[in-house]
Amino acid sequence: MRPTDTPKVRALPMFASVSDETFNRVTGTAYLQRFPANTTLLLEGDPVDFLYVVLDGQVELQGTWKDKETTLAILRPVSTFILAAIVLDADALMSARTLERSEILMISGDAIRAAMAEDARFAVAVARELSGCYRGLVRTIKNQKLRGGVERLANYLLTLRAKTGGGDLVQLPHEKRVLAALLGMTPENLSRAFATLGGYGVEVNGAGVRLGKLRDLERLARPDPLIDNHAPRGLNLSAEADAEIWSTEYQRAGGRAP
Amino acid sequence: MRPTDTPKVRALPMFASVSDETFNRVTGTAYLQRFPANTTLLLEGDPVDFLYVVLDGQVELQGTWKDKETTLAILRPVSTFILAAIVLDADALMSARTLERSEILMISGDAIRAAMAEDARFAVAVARELSGCYRGLVRTIKNQKLRGGVERLANYLLTLRAKTGGGDLVQLPHEKRVLAALLGMTPENLSRAFATLGGYGVEVNGAGVRLGKLRDLERLARPDPLIDNHAPRGLNLSAEADAEIWSTEYQRAGGRAP
DNA sequence: GCCGTTGCTTGATAAATGTTAAGCGGGGCG
DNA sequence: CGCCCCGCTTAACATTTATCAAGCAACGGC
CATH class of the missing domain: 2.60.120.10 (Jelly Rolls)
Structure with missing residues (x-):
């Protein structure tokens, strides 16, 4: 290299x-x-x-x-x-x-x-990495089985926002067709989901998305630290474990990239 | 102990x-x-x-x-x-x-x-175990996102059959309500899915299920070694890797227990 | 035996998701 | 420029899945 x-x-x-x-x-x-x-x-x-x-x-x-x-x-x-x-x-x-x-x-x-x-140190590092990946998939499955399409999109947007600094404007990092597949829906349905979120202050403009009424969107999305890997848990003790593997678990399926 | x-x-x-x-x-x-x-x-x-x-x-x-x-x-x-x-x-x-x-x-x-x-040997064993678990979850997600309810049930039954020796009669190891949750559907829908499989030779009698027309059921289910962890891959080279962790990956979600 | 409870099934209806088809608008290319 | 391709959206329709409600059969307790 x-x-x-x-x-x-x-x-x-x-x-x-x-x-x-x-x-x-x-x-x-x-x-x-x-x-x-x-x-x-x-x-x-x-x-x-x-x-x-x-x-x-x-x-x-x-x-x-x-x-x-x-x-x-x-x-x-x-x-x-x-x-x-x-x-x-x-x-x-x-x-x-x-x-x-x-x-x-x-x-x-x-x-x-x-x-x-x-090298035991390396083996442990690999095991930790795998553990983080495993937990990422657990989150993905919960996201997939417990939430509907609109809720998955809403949480995806909130996660994106959390990852990119927290402004009201987020930039979709992929084509919408790809995003749809990631969220487990058809492109047509993604369009409709965006339309639905219009009622919650979400304005789409190409790849740019404005999250107008954050409060409303969060009330719909109900992000959960056990699924979405951002956002507060009670007292922010030891959010470290998963954080260590973010660079790899980055942009995971279901939009709840860690 | x-x-x-x-x-x-x-x-x-x-x-x-x-x-x-x-x-x-x-x-x-x-x-x-x-x-x-x-x-x-x-x-x-x-x-x-x-x-x-x-x-x-x-x-x-x-x-x-x-x-x-x-x-x-x-x-x-x-x-x-x-x-x-x-x-x-x-x-x-x-x-x-x-x-x-x-x-x-x-x-x-x-x-x-x-x-x-x-102990590097132990760390490696843990890493291998985690890898098997990880791959189990990948299979689960594919099962969940790519197949419909009836298909998931059909594959669950075939996997169960493969695990329990291969007879035409299989015994459901859980209550149906639990099975439904595992397969990602409501109990009502599980009932209907069983009814649909009637057309493919599946007869239910309490916890006992008879797989009449195996061929028909397999044509519907299309089990895939990359999802279901049983059933043939071309030449059966190195099915070993995943097999090593079966005891843990046993009865995994989605019915495609390894 | 009777009577609840419980797990399962069935039906009617509603909601969510997929499908098919058409149209719109931007970017690249002739 | 104008045209076409592509990604996206919209609409109408089909299918799947969930929800609500009722009924049935098995079981255990009284």
Whole structure:
């Protein structure tokens, strides 16, 4: 990888607390690759040889069944993906494709497994990372099973707002078609959901969304720290655990990116 | 714990490959507890101090939002739960309650974290376990987002059949109300889904279900190794990775228990 | 045995979501 | 410029799912 990328990768929770030796050994054989937009990096069912690190661009993780497809997560820099398959040396359960021109660092799965076996600190870091990913998926499932489409969108917008500083204006980071798949609905339905939120002060203008009546929107959305990973819990004790893995859990499915 | 329980716990993938020393240290302070049916072991949002191991009975993991609730998984012996929260020393994202009188082994979270830090083999075993759990949830989400209610039920039945030997008669292991929550539908809808499957040779008689026209049912269900974790993949190479963690991923949400 | 309770089913109706089709507007390209 | 393609929206309609209400059968307690 390029010298300028090293600090970014080193700062990932997975590597932050690891010795130089292990870090260098794992990333020593890694290589950086550039992909155009709309390129499939990995097809579900395929064996997985590399851990992927998104250094620039956007990558969508998707699943398929019977010529339907859905988006499980959208990753933005700096994030890793398919760690679980690497740890188990198993086939991918989801496909990965670039949404825009992207720079991806590819790290040997063998190297990762070997380093885990020899360096307990690294193995623990991987376990913590996986735990964060796992909890992200639990949140996603709760979001999906417990909320309706409009509620999911409302919470997505509030999460987006929380992540981008808290202004009344947020910028949708993806095409609406992609957002719809992420939220588990059709594009048509997303349009209608936005229309419904008009009654709660939400004004859409292309990718720009103004959250007029925040209070109303929050009353509808009812964000919950056990689903949405932002917003207050009683006293803000130990919101740290999940926060540590944000960089990877970034932009997770269901719009409740951690 | 009781001497008779040791081999069961030792056989868990999490502990199978670990040294006696680590195993004894981790389980040394563990204690066995019996709970009546319908007892809450853990409430979502609470801090998690123990890793739980179901030695007997049934435990339901559920999530709540806005006076709705859903079932994320149902665990039967021998399984562990909330490992991810233990690794991160974080609050629980889901509640756990017994469905029947159950025997639960409770292992100190501190002990587990300490052992991981000192024993790379154990840390790797935990990482592998977490990876399996993660992949289980990916399957659950795909099942939930890509399939309709009837399809989920059909696949649940086929998975159940695969797990219980393959006869034409399967026995539902939970109340139908619980099954409905697991499959992400109302009890009323589960009834109707069973009625629909009548056209595919499914005959229900209390907890007993006869799968008459298997071929028809499979054509409807279209089980997929990337969702359902049973059934053939092309050449059956390396179905091992996920299989290693079955004992824990047992009876996972969505009916596609691995 | 009778009588509640409980779990399940069924039906009628409403709400949410998907489908199909058409139209609108902006950006790129000839 | 003008045209076409694409992403998005809107509308009408179909399907699925939830909700409300009633009924039925099994079970346990009195």
